[in-house]
Amino acid sequence: MIQKQEHEQFPFEYDERYNDLQLIQWCKPTESSMWGYYASYKIGAEWLDEKESIVVTTKRKMESIDFLKMFMTCFSSNLELKSFSKIYSIDYDKPVIKVPAFRSIVSLLIVVHFLSVVDRIKSLKRGYVHYSENLKKVKGHISLLKNERKNILGKRYDRIYCDYDEYSIDIPENRLIKKALLFSKHLLYSCNLYDAICQVLNRNLALFENVSCDVEIREVNQIKGHKLFNDYQEAIRLAKIILRHFDYSIAKADNTEGTVPPFVIDMSLLYEHYVYGLLYEAYGNKIAYQYKGITGYPDFLYISENFKAILDTKYIPKYEDETLDTNVVRQLSGYSRDLFVLRKLGYKNIGEDSFIPSVPCIIVYPTEGNGIFNPFKGNRLIDICNKRVKGLSHFYKIEIPLPTVI
Incomplete structure (x- = not known):
């Protein structure tokens, strides 16, 4: 692993392979500097090749920056949500990199971004949800085949198996967001973060209080946002990232191995x-x-x-x-x-x-x-x-x- 701070020079000769990396750039920072590869105004971790990784940390005298507070402050402006996604990028298609210095930054950055987006949702979307249940009274229409198998053959004449739709907030989009909120809660409370983030989390959980979190892994990719609902579309995108980041297991939300996917923060x-x-x-x-x-x-x-x-x-x-x-x-x-x-x-x-x-x-x-x-x-x-x-x-x-x- 090659580790540098922002703006430091790398010991590389010119090679076109390096031009695709975000953390370094071929430049001449000052008139007195020599041409070469220098760390850019970005921090993070990238793969240089199949074996070697590059890690760029904050410059000297800036080692104690509170990235999360900076990111939360960004959301106090009136900018469109899509502009915030340009601040950082994560590549989940490549192997993870062992970087203890960035152990929690990536996870928390995604969670704070997600919570800030969900916090802009003022009312929950509703939609028709399909139910198949064994009821005491007819609701919707009777499912003849299921009713015969479950009730008639079993002589349960007090029950009727019905298929029906209800206009509800318990739709797949809200369930996905609720599940990601629970992942976020587990991570934040395990990290003992300051009250401001937890207040946003609790406010979001209260909004989704009457929504279940029953989402199967196979259903996640099928859930889509709508272009007319920008807040929802971005919240769903980030919810999917959170579930994927923790490999769909809430037990991995407090991973302490010190590995991160390749990422860059501008x-x-x-x-x-x-x-x-x-x-x-x-x-x-x-x-x-x-x-x-x-x-x-x-x-x-x-x-x-x-x-x-x-x-x-x-x-x-x-x-x-x-x-x-x-x-x-x-x-x-x-x-x-x-x-x-x-x-x-x-x-x-x-x-x-x-x-x-x-x-x-x-x-x-x-x-x-x-x-x-x-x-x-x-x-x-x-x-x-x-x-x-x-x-x-x-x-x-x-x-x-x-x-x-x-």
């Missing part, structure tokens, strides 16, 4: 979604995410009457002490001259020959936790733009601490 995208969750919690609809301009997609636009700004996340802790990269300055300067972006910010009647206002550009970068969970909440954005970038007009830096495991 830390840059996770941080971007995390910051959006904090911004949305503090400023609501004043934040526009990934608005399309001519020059690209700025991460965030802050739109208000008294203050307008362009914010861009950079998963690069070095910005705490160093100046901005030239390419980053050019990128944000392009956004601040983009007429589509300026009009979205609220600058009206502005054209190619108009006077271009100086729009504040803000770089948001991470630091390890300092006790402040959301520095935006309760503060105006203009008031926390107190770290100016030397030599540049209207450029600022804001550090956003990452939550850490206590």
Whole structure:
């Protein structure tokens, strides 16, 4: 096993086989660096070949990141559910990799994602469920063959075997989700996680209280979501992943062998979604995410009457002490001259020959936790733009601490 931290160089010569891997990339990180394979902004475990695996962990000074709290914060925004599935990927078709450092991260990440999606379901779907039962009164229609075998031949004349349909919440889709919720409960309680996740779990279980969990393995793949019900479709997809992840056995939900399927977490995208969750919690609809301009997609636009700004996340802790990269300055300067972006910010009647206002550009970068969970909440954005970038007009830096495991 080859283990590296984010952005460290690998001892590989150029080989096209490595180009299909997500954890490494052929690049030249800085002007003074040499061309080579470097760990990207992603962590996880992948197979390099049939015998050798690659493991990339978080960078130095970031070893105690609380991934679960970051992921839960992401769901406080108004983004579509499908956007969160891009943060991580898991390959169940390849053999597992023994990585003790990631023993519980993969399982818990899927469970937190699943619980957060189910938490968006406000009312349960209903449908017709078919029943075949031996009853005292006729219900639906009599199953003549079964009634003769079970009742007439046995002289049980007080019973009638009936087939009938009922409009119920106890449909296969809800049963599958309920079963995955029970798997999640077993895992969370065995890990002694903090109350916030357990509160979401209990809320979800209460919603599915009157749903059974009778789902056979052979039935799982037959259960499909519906495109009109996005919440359900994503919840069903994740429920299937959870059951497969634990090999359809609740006893494996607390596996301590330290093996994981090959997986990748995009830390840059996770941080971007995390910051959006904090911004949305503090400023609501004043934040526009990934608005399309001519020059690209700025991460965030802050739109208000008294203050307008362009914010861009950079998963690069070095910005705490160093100046901005030239390419980053050019990128944000392009956004601040983009007429589509300026009009979205609220600058009206502005054209190619108009006077271009100086729009504040803000770089948001991470630091390890300092006790402040959301520095935006309760503060105006203009008031926390107190770290100016030397030599540049209207450029600022804001550090956003990452939550850490206590």
